[in-house]
Every structure is written in C-alpha cells, then in structure tokens.
Amino acid sequence: MSILVQNLRRTFGTFQALRGINLEIGHHQLVALLGPSGSGKTTFLRMLGGLDFPDPGNGRIIIDDEDVTEQPAADRKTGFVFQHYALFNHLTVYENVAFGLEVRPKATRPSKNAICDRVLELLRLVQLEGLEQRLPSELSGGQRQRVALARALAIDPKVLLLDEPFGALDAKVRKDLRRWLRSFHQEIGVTTVFVTHDQQEALELADMVVVMNQGQIEQVGPPQEIYDHPATPFVYEFLGDVNKVRKPGRPDLFYVRPHEIQIVFAGDCSADFHARIEHLFAAGPSARLTLRLLDSRETIDADMTRQQLDEMGLSEGDEVGLKLSASPPSAPPAASL
C-alpha cells in the first residue's frame, strides 16, 4: 500500500506546523518520521490518519491511488496507535480489539464468531493470549502498547500509523518491543509509519527515515545513508554525537563524530589539534574521552578502543594530539554557524 503526499501545509493560528511536505512511501515499508518536538512530525502523522487536515487547498494525500485528503478518520481505514495508546479503559482487552469490527454497519459487520476468531488471532499475534478479559488498567505498559496495536490491526488497515510507539515505556521494555516490532512488521507486511524523536530508534528500526525540522523535511533515505551522508547541518547534529570544530586558521566550522577522531601522542607532528584529556571513561570495548582543545579552549568528545587506550597508557590530564580522518566522510561545512 503506497502513500503519496504532495505539498502538505498546515497552520495553527500563526504557527506554521507543516510548510509543504512532499513524500512518497512504497509498499510494505517501515518508515520513521524523525525530528525534535515541534518539527511537525505528529501533525503529519495525524493527517495521514485523517485526524487532522491540511489548510484548505494546500496539499494532497493519496493512499493507494485514492485521494483521501478530505476523508475523515472513520472512512479512511488507517490503523492509528496513539502515543498513550488511548485504550478504552472501561472495556476489556477483548472488547478493545473487537471495537473496530463491532461498530461496522450491519451489512459489513462480521458475525460474532468471526469477530471472536479474528480477535483471538490478533491477540495471539501480539502475544497476549489469555489476557482477553483483563481491563487495560491491569496491564503493563508494553502489554497496553500491544493491545493498541492489535486494536488498530483488527480493521485490516491499509497503513499502520504509530505515534511515538515507545515513548511511554521504560528503557528495557523499549528495547524488547523495538526488536519485536521489527520482526512483527516483517510478518504482517503492512506499510507502517511511526513517529519518534529518538534517532537510535529510527535508525535501528526503519527501512526509510524521514528527518523533519520546523515543518519541513530535511532528508529522506535509508538509515545508513542518512547517518553516513547527512544532507544538512541539522541532520548531522540531530543524528548521533557530533563535535563542532574550527580548523586552525580557518573560519568555518566542521562536524566530526567522536569515532572519527584519531588520538595520537602529543609529540606526533601529523596531529591537527592538541588537547588535554579532561575526563576519561571506558565501558566495554570502547572509551569516551572529553578533551579540551589547547588553542581554542573548546571541549570535544572522542571515542577510542579500550585496547588503544591501554596501549597508549593515557590518563586524565595528559596532553594528546588529535587527527581528523583525512577527509571525514560526512562533514559538510556548516556555513553559517
């Protein structure tokens, strides 16, 4: 099921939430809308779900060759999973999942048995067998999340839309669910769009990442490409740790990721910079160094392997030399910073 979005605009009062969004999403893709809060990603998702609408005459949304721009949520058949799940608290898990089937007009409503089969099948799919009669308040956060997912899937949605699917969960559950959602998506194959502000989540989970900022799309592409070749300074800063460095004698700023900095002994004359180690912490195979540059007094972070750290015998307070990879693969000059 493909989605085509053309020139979508949305203003709230004087605030421009979306300033012309163009995007194409292919069949069966798992797409992440990534951006900071206020970037318009949730507004965009809500428009895909028919919960919000573009300014009159500004933009079109086409799902499967059908123009759904003005179609309200009830007619659109998109499965929407809300950030805080929005489960119906007075209904059991079973009733929640069955809701979308039971509200269909008589002509298209499945029989009671068919609904029952479908609900149980979905609950099996999201690994919640046996919890049919529980109320949402009797479930853990991760379980609620999956009830919301099963509820959205019950209507056989053309696309599945998830708003910050892991936002309300703690770190451990988050990680498990992320892995589970990935394989789940492969299993069901429904085109899925999810919103997140967590770059790691977007990069690890999605086939395609859409980076948004201030109501506009900054870059679209596969995760690896986005990470390796950020198109704009914003994308560079938003994805992963990054240092802003000024080369000696040059006015422009540069982006360099901590792992792209090579640490050498202070006497090494090939060093681009010299710095003092302010803090040093090694966890597992890699170590993170906080360095203060000797000439500009700026602080930057650098990563090195534990092995290299031990070999060089470095400790806090030592002076070291820094080499930036000859031409960092992903350092577009940030012209106006």
Add this chain to the structure above:
Amino acid sequence: MATVSKNTAKRPRSILPGFGLSLGFTVTYLGLVVLIPLTMVFVKTSGLGFAGIWKAVSTDRVLAAFRLTFGLSALAGAINCVCGFLVAWVLVRYRFPGRRFLDAVVDLPFAMPTAVAGIALTALYAPNGWFGQYLTPLGIKVAFAPLGILLALTFIGLPFVVRTIQPVLEDLEPAQEEAAASLGATRGQTFWRVVFPPLIPALITGSTLSFARAIGEYGSVVFIAGNMPGKTEIVPLLIITKLEQYDFAGATALAALMLVISFLLLLITNSLQRWSSRRHSK
C-alpha cells in the same frame, strides 16, 4: 466519639510542629459543635422506645410526607441527571460567546439563599406570576402543588450534577475519541460506546448528591409547596410543624430517621466518588 479518634491518633514522626494543637482543636470543636448535638437526636429518640418511634412515624401524615419528599427528590435527581449532563457537556465541549458567564450562572442555586430562591420561584409560578399566568389556563398548576416542589428541588440540585460531571468530562482524553473514529466508529457510536460509559459513575454520584440535598431541603420549598398536610407537606416542614406544636418526640423521631438516611447517602456518595475517581484515574 470525639475522644476515640484522639486516643487512636498516634503521634507521627514529623518535624513539623503543631500536631497536638491542631488535631486537638479540630477534634474538640468537631465534637462540641457537630457530634455531641447530633448524638442528642439518637439519645432522645432511643428514649422513646421502639413503640414510641413507630407511633411517631407510622401516621398517614408522616408516611405521605416521606413518600412526597423521597419521590420528588428522586425525580428531581433524575431530571438533573439529564439536564445537568446537557449543561456540563455544552460548557466543556463547545466554545461560544458567553460560555464563562453561563458557567458561573450554574452556581446560582448555591449562591442564592434558599429563602430567596423560594419566594422568587413562587412569584414566577404562582397563578398570576410571570410563568404561572400562561400555565394556569393550560390546566398546569405549579405553585402550591407537587410540581412546584419538584421545580424547587430540581433548582437547588442542578449544580451538584453539573459540577460533578464537568471535571470528568474535561479529563476525557480526546485521543480516545480519535481512536474510535480511526477504527471506523460513527459519532453516535463513539459517544455511546466510548465517551458515555466513563461518565456513568459521575452521573450517578451527581444525581445522588442532588437527591441527598433535596430530601433535606426546606427554604426553597416551603414557599412554593402550599404545605397541605398529606398532599404537599415535605418531611423537613413536618419536623418544624411538630416542633411548633411541642410534639418533641415526633419531631425527634423524624429527625433521627432523616439523619440515618442522610448518613447512608453520605456513605454511598463517598464510595461512589471513590469508585468514580478510581475508574477515571486509570
């Protein structure tokens, strides 16, 4: 009773001062002003003995007063359940000029002294009143008839229902309705299946509060009721009548009965409110 809660109160480990003083004053004051006077009713009533109580409350006049008071109070509670819901819904859900004013107006029955409300309603619905002059030719008698009592009881109970439902309605997650819509539910289905069920505890609580207030109401009813024994005489008025006729035993027995019922209603509304808040905090 007053000393029980004082003795069972263990001094807490707290560095804040004033526990003994504040609790001591609270309990003493509560005991002197509220508890001891209230217990007097039961002490006096138990002095009547079972037969005495039965004799006092089993007369036709008393039974008619109880039937009238409770029947009309329940009806007023039911009317307020519907009208209060409508008002709360409009105030919370819609934006229109004058909304804040209307919201303040809801408290009028709380703010107006009951006697004032009583004479105002009577003047309006008396046969020659603003509304009465149009209703009387239609054969509708409001003032000095049970309908008038119902009107007054509905009047004083309305804010209870509105103010109980309003916060629950405000706290409903819009996302739940959006979820229902995205699952294909129509507006009507969304209302009856998603919005309305969580409001039921608040509706019941509000109507019960309205009912509880109505059975004890005196000031706003006494003017419009007509006060015909057996026909339009409410229990609180009957208590006063008995008192004025120096029938202390009768008055006390009726008061004791009313107190027991009020306590039960208080218990019910308290647990309803707990139930309601628990359900909606989920």
Add this chain to the structure above:
Amino acid sequence: MKTPSRSVQDPLWAQTLLIGAAVSFLGLFLLVPLASIFVEAFRKGIAVYFSALTEDNARAAIVLTLTVAAIAVPFNALFGVAASWAIAKFQFKGKSLLLALIDLPFAVSPVVSGLVYVLLFGAKGVFGPWLKAHDIHIIFAVPGMVLATIFVTFPFVARELIPLMQAQGSDEEYAALSLGASGWQTFRRVTLPNIKWALFYGIILCNARAMGEFGAVSVVSGHIRGETNTLPLHVEVLYNEYNFAAAFACASMLSLLGLLTLCLKTLIEWRAGLRRHNH
C-alpha cells in the same frame, strides 16, 4: 481541555442545537428567577424599595445577620486551618473517619441542624432546666442562631483547604524549618501565602451561606421581630404578610450578596486557572 480535532468534533448544527438548549434552560430556570427578584423589588418604585431596607425591623435584621456571620465565620475559618494542618501535614489513624465527619453537616437537613440545638438547649432539652435556672437564653435567642449557623457552615473552609494542602505536600515547610524558621514563622511565611486564596475562597463561601441560611436558623430563632430575625427570616415574615415589594427588596440584598460571592469565586478560579497555566 485540549481542543478536540476536527475529526471528532460534533457537527455545527448539533452544537448549535445543544448550546441553544442549554442556554435557554439555564436562562429560564436560573436567570429569570434571579431577574424576577429585582423586578419585583422595584415594582412599587425606588422609594418603597429603600424604605423597606431602612425601616427599623429590616435594619435590625441586617445588623443581626452581620453579627451572626461575624461570629460564625471566624470560628469556622480557624477550624478549617487547624483541621487542614492536622490532616494534610500529619499521618494518624482515623484520618479518613475524621474527614468524613467534617463533611457531616453538609449531609444533614438544615431543619435537623437547628433541631439538635433545641434538643440540647431548649426548654425541654438536656441543659434546658439548668439554663433556665441561670437565666441564660440560647434557643429563641442570638446564641442559638450563631450555633446553628456554625453548624451548617462548618465544613466550608476546611473543605477548600484540605485538598489543596494535601496536594501541596510539606516540602516547603520542611525547607523553612531546615533554614531555621520557627513553627509559627513557617506557618505565617510559607504555609499561609500558599493557601491564602483557597482560605479566602472558603471564607466567602462560608460567609454567603452564613448570611443566607434559613432552615436551621428558622428553627432556633423564635421569630421575634427586631430581635431574632435575620434577613432571610425577615424576608419570610414580609412575604407571609403579603408585603411582596418589601420582601423582594430584602431578598434583592441577599441576592446581591450571592452575586458578589459568585463574582469573587469566578475571579479566584480564573486566577488559579491562570496560575496553573503558567506553571
């Protein structure tokens, strides 16, 4: 409330219909009675209106109403502060019982509230003979009316303060004490500023009810003109004498008091709402 999105908003015709229904209901049911009081009060002209308010019995009733409120309200305010301090700042057994007991007077019919004092202090009451022997008048006199008023307005201040103070917790008080403030200083400089609006709110509600109370006061008053008639009782007397213009004139005074209370309440709530938004 968050504004509902367009997809879940009711259609405009339904909104208009429901708003129209609610507005006409509230207008006919609540506003017209209020308006009728003022219209009836001025029906016989402004001179009659003012003479109704200034004749001796009316003045005595106003003075008595103010006196009763001036005694009852401070007592209940003091009680409200003490009770909320004990309940919100400390843990002790029987707290929920205490909370329920504080609400008790709200559940009791005003008539019964008056009656209990007759049973205590009336001629045939428990202390009746003793009071008579010492020539102390409580029932059918001002002390009884004060007591009955205290009873019916008992929970108002406490009910406003307790939830607020429970929500606020004690962290600020602990901080003040740790900085060396005495208990009294802590209360005056930290607690009181935090609760002053709720306290004020409770006091105006308490006052409105105290001045407007009818049933309870009616039972213990004795209805002696110029002596034991408060303003609401005076309204009743005038009304029953078919002196409608005067009755409504006095009622309009009480309505103004109610309206003033309502305005202050709205103002305070609006302020509190603003503060909540700013946080």
